[in-house]
Amino acid sequence: MSDELMKNIEVSCAVVMKDLVSYAPNQVVSRTLATTPGVVITLFAFDEGEEISAHTAPGDALVQVLDGRVKINIDGTLLEAGAGESVVMPRDVPHALEALTPFKMLLTVVKKPKTIGAL
Template sequence: MTTDLVSAQSPVLNLRDRLEYPEAGVLSKVLFQDSACQYTLFCLAQGTEISEHTATRNATVQVLEGTGTLTLKGEAVPLTPGAFVFMEANAPHALQASSNLAFLLTLSATV
């Protein structure tokens, strides 16, 4: 069972306070989820790679800090602070963190 970090009773969360980088690999924290969406904070250690995969839901990536490259449908998309990327459901994608990289991933219901 996942405990949401935000809720109707506690609706505000400072994402910077939740950034925590592992020595290697990925650390993810589900901030909130319901039947329509899921918000997850990802912190990747420098050099971490996530191999190509797909998701059955539409998604967005909002980069908070760090740098990396998202390969989306075979095209390289630079990830820098402030970048916002939309990924349609079932779009193949992979990721590499050039430095410690933090982003908010939002999965939403498809229409």
């Protein structure tokens, strides 16, 4: 097992995050950069009209819009965000996303650490 926490991204160099994932017709493309018990970081590229249906997450989910525009529904509250904007979707609250244009995001989900009961 590797000791690296980050994957699928070069280290010790500058990268353009939105260039690390490509659009594909009629698809949602993802590239996982980190998965630990406390955090998951994933890049996504959505073709226009593609969506992720309503679901909940076990942690707060930070959407950083890198390109395009997205419509986000957080428990019935609708909002739009574009490149350079960010939205936090709270844990355990239903949310959904729909690409209004081809859209890229960096998604960071931060989870509560699991505690081990007293011995």
